[in-house]
Amino acid sequence: MEYAEIQALKQAFEEVPGTYLFNADRCRAGYHINMFCMSLSKDENRKEFLADEATYLANKFSGTTSEQRRCVLERDWLGLIKSGANIYYMSKFGATLGKSFQYMAGEMTGQGQDSYRAMMVDGGRVVAGNRNKKDNGGKVLCISNISKQDFSKKAQ
Amino acid sequence: MAKITAGIGSSHVPAIGAAFDQGLTEDPYWKPLFDGYPAAREWLKQHKPDVAIIVYNDHGSAISLESIPTFAIGVADEFQPADEGWGPRKVPVVKGHSKLAWHITESLILNEFDMTVMSKLDVDHGLTVPLNITCGQVDEWPFAVIPIAVNVVMFPVPSGDRCWRLGEAIRKAVESFPEDLKVVIFGTGGMSHQIHGERSGMINRPFDTAFLDDLTRNPERLRKIPHLEFVKESGAEGIEMVMWMTMRGALSKNIHEVYRHYHIPASNTAAGLIILEEDNY
Ligand SMILES: [Fe+2]
Numbered sequence: 443m444e445y446a447e448i449q450a451l452k453q454a455f456e457e458v459p460g461t462y463l464f465n466a467d468r469c470r471a472g473y474h475i476n477m478f479c480m481s482l483s484k485d486e487n488r489k490e491f492l493a494d495e496a497t498y499l500a501n502k503f504s505g506t507t508s509e510q511r512r513c514v515l516e517r518d519w520l521g522l523i524k525s526g527a528n529i530y531y532m533s534k535f536g537a538t539l540g541k542s543f544q545y546m547a548g549e550m551t552g553q554g555q556d557s558y559r560a561m562m563v564d565g566g567r568v569v570a571g572n573r574n575k576k577d578n579g580g581k582v583l584c585i586s587n588i589s590k591q592d593f594s595k596k597a598q
Numbered sequence: 599m600a601k602i603t604a605g606i607g608s609s610h611v612p613a614i615g616a617a618f619d620q621g622l623t624e625d626p627y628w629k630p631l632f633d634g635y636p637a638a639r640e641w642l643k644q645h646k647p648d649v650a651i652i653v654y655n656d657h658g659s660a661i662s663l664e665s666i667p668t669f670a671i672g673v674a675d676e677f678q679p680a681d682e683g684w685g686p687r688k689v690p691v692v693k694g695h696s697k698l699a700w701h702i703t704e705s706l707i708l709n710e711f712d713m714t715v716m717s718k719l720d721v722d723h724g725l726t727v728p729l730n731i732t733c734g735q736v737d738e739w740p741f742a743v744i745p746i747a748v749n750v751v752m753f754p755v756p757s758g759d760r761c762w763r764l765g766e767a768i769r770k771a772v773e774s775f776p777e778d779l780k781v782v783i784f785g786t787g788g789m790s791h792q793i794h795g796e797r798s799g800m801i802n803r804p805f806d807t808a809f810l811d812d813l814t815r816n817p818e819r820l821r822k823i824p825h826l827e828f829v830k831e832s833g834a835e836g837i838e839m840v841m842w843m844t845m846r847g848a849l850s851k852n853i854h855e856v857y858r859h860y861h862i863p864a865s866n867t868a869a870g871l872i873i874l875e876e877d878n879y
Pocket residue numbers: 610655657724787788838
């Protein structure tokens with residue numbers, strides 16, 4: 443495939459709102475942060491990380507960017523995705539903090555886990571209006587499939 | 599001779615595994631999902647396969663970004679449950695079928711599928727959750743397992759059609775093995791779900807229903823679904839359904855649907871389960 447064709451193909455995925463496809467570019471940018479996440483699938487590493495997060499990152503994963511390290515320390519889950527982390531790798535970091543995929547989704551969507559979970563129980567997020575950035579000015583709708591309720595606000 | 603007698607499509611949502619492990623299968627949130635499983639388990643018990651080829655993906659558990667095989671095959675005698683950040687799941691060790699796995703490896707490579715050979719492979723929820731779904735909680739899995747790991751994490755992932763042709767090549771390999779073995783093949787992952795970014799939680803029941811229907815009615819349509827359509831219509835992580843294409847590609851034209859179950863939600867995901875049996879075997 444031609445170089446330009448490959449770039450155009452990747453760009454087509456970027457037109458899907460709220461989606462950061464883990465492609466070769468993000469894999470390249472995210473190599474060290476993902477390897478940091480993966481290191482947490484060993485118990486001794488989890489203990490060492492939790493004892494001193496910043497030192498663990500700086501010493502063992504010095505290839506991470508300062509932005510990626512900030513995202514880890516501040517639990518900026520969407521920021522991690524935007525800076526090249528992959529959700530499956532991030533789940534090891536989440537698990538180390540006792541957080542599930544559903545918790546991380548609640549954070550990334552800005553809905554919070556309770557409101558997000560209620561949307562899922564109500565049939566999940568709609569597809570209509572969420573296919574292309576131009577559908578809705580780049581914003582993702584938080585409308586549920588079954589009752590068409592808006593779950594964008596965090597539950598009280 | 600060995601033969602493939604049935605295919606099973608199954609989601610592999612980690613939260614389903616956690617619900618098993620934490621004894622939550624009767625919990626009101628989980629019950630409607632788990633109520634759909636005993637019928638499939640009963641069918642599999644009666645069917646009595648010797649070997650299951652399980653097409654799944656590793657989720658950064660045993661296969662890291664250090665090396666990303668597009669297609670890999672597990673040839674070991676056993677596979678340990680992986681630590682996914684919570685400590686390994688307390689499920690039985692997965693016993694392999696080394697002899698058949700090596701034969702499939704030889705046959706696939708000679709047939710131009712350049713497999714990565716895994717002599718050590720810790721298996722994560724992608725493989726163990728479908729085993730729980732179809733076998734329940736047991737002390738020992740009732741059949742040997744040959745893991746086939748597909749990269750569906752780093753794009754470009756293989757096309758649905760390429761995955762289908764891998765299935766066809768697996769069928770050829772199995773059929774040329776001289777021992778009498780009854781083999782079933784699993785395609786795992788999906789169905790519609792997205793678990794990253796602001797679009798997390800997107801679910802598309804009509805897409806999933808048509809996908810399940812067309813496994814028997816119009817599989818030619820499914821093998822040609824482009825990645826972009828999967829991402830838009832079934833969510834970015836719905837791309838896992840290309841692994842169901844390997845399962846379907848390994849079956850013949852003459853199959854029938856035995857059972858299906860579909861439920862929303864399992865955590866972030868629409869959970870699907872289908873059993874397709876060969877008409878004559
Ligand atoms: Fe998966």
